[in-house]
Amino acid sequence: MNRRQMLRAALAPALVVGFGAACGEPPPPASKVNVVDPGTPASATPSPTPSLPAAPLTGLPVSAAAVAERQAVAVPLRVSPSTTPYGLDAADLVYAEFAESDTLHLTAVFQSRDAAKVGPVTEIRPVDIRSVAVLRPFVGYAGGPTGFLTQFEKSGLAGVTPADGKVFASGHTSTAALWKAAPKGGQPPTPALDHATDGAALAARDLVPARELTVSVAGGPPMIWRYDQQKSHWVGKVGTATVTAASVIVLTMEYRTLDVRHPSPRSLPAANVFGEGAVVAVSGPSGAKGRWRKPGLQLVCTIADNGGDMLHPQPGNAWVIYAPTSAKVTVK
Template identity: 25%
Template sequence: MTAGLYGCAESGSDPAPTRPPATPGQARSPFTGLPARTDAPVLAVKIDNVVPARPHTGLGAADLVYVEQVEGGQTRLLAVYSSRIPDRVGPVRSARESDIELLRQFGNPALAYSGSHSGLKPLLAGAPLDLLTPASVPGAYTRGDDRPAPHNLYLLPDRALDAVPEAQHPEDIGFRFGPAPAGGEPVNKLTERFPAARYTFTWSAADRGWRVAMDGTPARTTDGGPLTATNVVVQQVTVRPSRFEDFLGSVSPYTETVGSGPARVLRDGRAHDARWSRPDAASGTTLTTPDGAPLNLAPGRTWIVLVPRG
């Protein structure tokens, strides 16, 4: 076992979409590098990630999954959909102030969430987001009977997107896809830790991707089996207190996604040291090698783990 830059590294089936993927010859998604519809909506969903909220539903269909720190050192997921829209996604939970800055690089996407701090509501309302909440589109949410509230609220994406027929289409967010850079370190497993959560990514040649585990348990979905990622971007960021607190009085962290810093990119069973850069909120996030050359991702799904700077 060798220590990675941001964690412990050891050397060494997707759900069927309800909307069909693009056919060859169409434009390629700026989110995955794969053929995709040019008129597809962009839908971000804030997803619960504590143990009672697992297994998730619809998470395996996301083009991008961001891991963000929240109160108590726990994490929440922000999943971005466009290439494939599943029947159901969840469990859905509340938004955070950091989501506004993070999503600005997507233009004017739709955001589905179940609530927020009262002081955050004016900021969300003023942001370039199409807000899809249980109050604004009640017919697009449903409660499951397999687990207790609040971990049983699910979004019905097709119904939600019907409310925003002019939803934002995918646009460049800075990622590039293509051959891997030279070098890199062979890695079988990488673990990243938050104060009260940890994620492990294990290379699976059979899946041609990284199997995801959360808090030591292999992650799966109710509708698609094990969770995998084609790429994992470990992005070291500043996490500072925000001006908001939860109902228990814990201060909500603010994850800064504008700026630059070290990163590590996992693809094809190897880890590559990298730099990330995002000069302003309206810009995308670029990844480069240590010598400044663009660092390509492998075409497919990417998880972006926003870890606090050491």
């Protein structure tokens, strides 16, 4: 069963598709015969330029065929309003969790593009594991609480920390260093989104024009994205950096408090990534509402409109924002 079939099976009743076969008559004989003078070489028909495959996480053609088959790498980042994050615009996917105070915990996933500098790299958290385990990336992270490290080990993911080798420098890493450190035989990621093809709309119903998306959460400044029509992408600010995305997808979900004991006692907010809830998505100049569903660790999070049809974000990089149920999400 391919990905599109699996997604429709997860969200809708059985679909019955009828196929028909038609018998064609043989073509009429050619009305003209091309004769080539033995002394004159026949002009060769130019070979068509081979098309490059699409990257599994963006739906865009890759720079070289081998790129589509390489394993993804993922990096958790901790960003405050005064932090300058690196590498985010090269990521195919970025997952964002609202963390302590006014900080964000980001999970950046790279597969189709390289980043010479990624960071600041932070500890592994349950949201990282639950977001990317289905994508099978190699993870670069800065340790973490004992319980979180145990969850990471049980997930089947492989990774590297500053204690494991020369992959990090001053709290940062690079995709080249991570791919070099990754074990051989890593598999390319499962597509995470059902990208639009041939100019298809974001949603089959309730589509609205969109030029600004705002996610307001208590205790921190709002996250605001604005559509740049000239460049056909969404623009936001994370820390001190300006970031862009083809699509921004907001998943509303419950947050809970995790009490960490080792190595230092503290309480952390954590998004409950498993389950289902409301979706607000913007892609291109359009917005749509719907529902998301992610039953478990090794299952893709599906997003559909309110009629049960899949949402189709435009090809390109995407940000997936985990908004608490108390957040206010607006599109205008």
